[in-house]
Amino acid sequence: MSFLRIHAQPSRAAYFVLSWFLFAVGVISYFYVAIERHRENPDDRVMPTVSQMVQSFRDAASKPAEEDDAASSSMLWKDSIATGRRFLISVALLVPAVLLGLHMAMFPYVGALFLRFFQFFDKIVALSLLPIIFIAFGIDELSKIMLIVIGVAPTIVLDTFNLSKSVPRETIVKAFTLGAGDVGIAYRVVFKQILPRVLNSIRLNLKAVMLFLFAGEMIASTDGLAYRIALLRRHMGMDTIIPYVLWVALLLFLVDWGMNLLNRTLHPWFQEK
């Protein structure tokens, strides 16, 4: 049983086969069951076959949505743009959160003003604020963006705060002895040093951003990927829902991969510890 040991060294082939094994099992068993169900009931809507999903995805990509006139050419495109726009605005609004966290860590008076408040704010379950947000901001775009910002910003603020605090005191003192000023140290020394970790922190929180975005879109929206998924649930449109779920996963994967690539290119000195 040497393969169950901590010191076991799987061969390249074994690693390749094992790492794809569960994907293969999932895909094969899905289609096996789907084909069986379709043999019994050709109109089965719960488990669409590959050809049905490909067809639906093609339709989604090339035809406008039912509720639309022919002005927009592609339902998938329109939904992706709507969701992508909200996503980008939300991520852009995290930039002030990063700067706030940095200033809280660097300047004790700023920290005194904000730290306790954000520690409290961070514990509020953002989704429980959803009704309040809808009442306060209405059910249009603003409320959806606010939900994401309220949900994710405190985490980013506190994380940036901790990352800034973890920069060794020696480094900061050294910068002072080399003639740097307060603002210079905050931005030229500390911020530059934590930036790759901040980007990694934002990458980890992309999942949370998407979660809040989808919650907002499913509850109150007239477009977007999550709106479509929620809408198609009423029609049992599994042949479109499944490709949409995979499409969202692919988009998120690409964003994460792109940010990682950017991080490594911009910060060749960065060492994961």
Add this chain to the structure above:
Amino acid sequence: MNIRIHNVSVEYSRPILDNIDLEIEAGEFVSIVGQTGCGKSTLLRLILGEEQPTSGQVIVGGKPRRQPDPTCGYVPQKYSLFPDRTVLGNVMFGLKGGRGCRDKAMHFLRRTGLQDSDAGKYPHQLSGGMQQRVAIAQALVLNPPVLLMDEAFSALDPGTRKGMQGLMRDLWRESGTTIVFVTHNTREAVCLGTRVIALAKDSSERGSSIALDISAPHLDFDSDEAELRSVICEVESATTNSQLTQHVFL
């Protein structure tokens, strides 16, 4: 630049330093020794301006210390370098720019024993000894009147350490800067410094005070071993003169 420490006491939850009175003249190379937790690093941080005394005054070049500034160069044991800058970028950090800036930085890198090919490397690509060489170059390139070193060579292996000690002595002779060098290694303190100050605690209720202050400008690493030993013994007995220093306070 001279350093005046008048009746300085430092107290946190327990007393650290008790009534330290010390005058360091310009151009001295002062070693401060003492056991772990005796407050020698605290004394260094007072001169640096990173900490303020509970009572008393720390005056460098006629001015009381408020916060760290370019008056005092600083070489800590680690975390001295900016990891996001190359070796050259680290040394050039304090320079205001302009012509000759790069040449000056390169000169100091060569002087501290680095190759031209190291200039483009990042700190994590260098060994611990090389990193400390860069840290020294980074501090000295600004020609600070006072240079403070906190266990600067303590993390290095003996061979590297010896080379660095020789280098430090040469750099001190060239620059004429006042150096305060904190270490827990008595031999290093005696051989490097022209003056050795030992800190020790008399009782647990009080902080450390100066137990010994000797001048040893004639001693270096090539000195007669017997003579060196006797001075080292003297200093070591001063740092352990009370039973209380035997156990570590937590």
